[in-house]
Amino acid sequence: MNPNLKDLENDFLYHLGYSRSDDLVTLFGDVKFVVTGGSGGRMRKVAEALAEEFHLTEEEKKRIDISRTDRFSFYKVGPVLSVSHGMGVPSISILLHEIIKLLKYANTVDPIIIRIGTCGGVGIEPGTVVISNKVYNAYLKSEHVTVILGKSVVRPVELDQGTAKEIFQCGVDSGFKPLLGGTMCTDDFYEGQARMDGCICEFSQQEQMDYIKKLQQMGIVNIEMECTVLASLCQKTGVKGAIICVSLLDRMKGDQVAISTETYKNYQERPRALLIKYLRKKLQEIQHPFGSR
């Protein structure tokens, strides 16, 4: 952890709206899991599903929304935080810096951060749930490159293999037919993911397919926009991190996310459903009261 923090008079976690001067130990000391995903609406649904799962009373349900800004939607349901991270590495990196500080200030014990999201698949069936076991940046290197004081800094991106395997096994046991595989992170949805349907495209279909086939040969099964910085910040700060994504389309077959609203809803529910199975299992294992409520 950053040693400078102890010298700060206070620490205002600006995008979350919480400060070290809030009673963070009381508010967040019991947190075991942080669940995060791109959209605020999806994270509200996760929180509502957890509230049902944990049999919260109507009074308790009214208090799960603890958002203080409109940068991130923020919920707490028992020992689980559900918080949106927006889209892309910079947005989730802001969230992770602030959430990791919050978890440390609150003296939480071994919290796990789990991202649930949507992704493009590489040679896999749409609807497949992927648990990442290795992450790559857009240069196809398994590392995170960030710019500090004007220079590139390269950081490792090893995800906790135990957590990935546990979630995978939980998915197998629950009939989700999940996949454990490599995930590529890009900083752009269109050109950066070799889509030909952005407002600009300067490569040919042949070049596109050569690139996507190369991903497949490397063991990359899906593409999203946040995994490298999640893996890097978690590894660097000693927090376990995991990523569960559902594939919306097979990029070997097209660029457009052209699925019906119904199919989209069905797919989106899968990472959430697997996540909730996993959380229940883990909380029961540690005999946490919410595991049996």
Add this chain to the structure above:
Amino acid sequence: MNPNLKDLENDFLYHLGYSRSDDLVTLFGDVKFVVTGGSGGRMRKVAEALAEEFHLTEEEKKRIDISRTDRFSFYKVGPVLSVSHGMGVPSISILLHEIIKLLKYANTVDPIIIRIGTCGGVGIEPGTVVISNKVYNAYLKSEHVTVILGKSVVRPVELDQGTAKEIFQCGVDSGFKPLLGGTMCTDDFYEGQARMDGCICEFSQQEQMDYIKKLQQMGIVNIEMECTVLASLCQKTGVKGAIICVSLLDRMKGDQVAISTETYKNYQERPRALLIKYLRKKLQEIQHPFGSR
């Protein structure tokens, strides 16, 4: 514009929720300005302020929210779109790809995209409104680097100087005491902007100050997280783009955004107020009905 688009059967602008098969010419053909900013709440306030400015009826006011997804908050008030872009280059790049396609499909004439936001200042008073005339990436180069098919692609980032000067002059005339200057874009709010108060920090205060002084020497007066890709995509597609940001703190003096809620609200209103003055002036110039309503 990307020539592949004409071969597409349809084009679903996934994150906006609109398709080319919608009647985009009827829905958006009259658009003259796209105003965009990070937070959904701020863009709702812009839309509400425009609705007052343009004397919309109560019935018209009920129809300004045209959002179809919770990725971006999306409003239309007469010839002005107000839409959120989230935080960081990847998020705004998704929005810009889809908005620029929408503007083209709708046959809009010479639309201007204006980002309004908050930023850190470099040696300037908190509360100063900055109109960007040049943008730099975190390597202190005036270019945008994006990764396509696994390789770096470097693109120019020239903002339309005429629009920047017009907004600046409008700010001077309206008593905003604005500044015209260079803006740096980073992909990280903490380490990437040389803050020492993230969950990780591996440089000294001396190194931090040397870096921030170097920015100042280069004519960089503020730091935010979206300008390079906005400048790059606008230049590449021939759409005029501009950036108006208010500085929340002076990075020569600290890292924390520790201002009162009241001061924050007051600062946040400044880019919006200047923007509205500018829009009114421009719409009057072209004798647009909304300029005189």
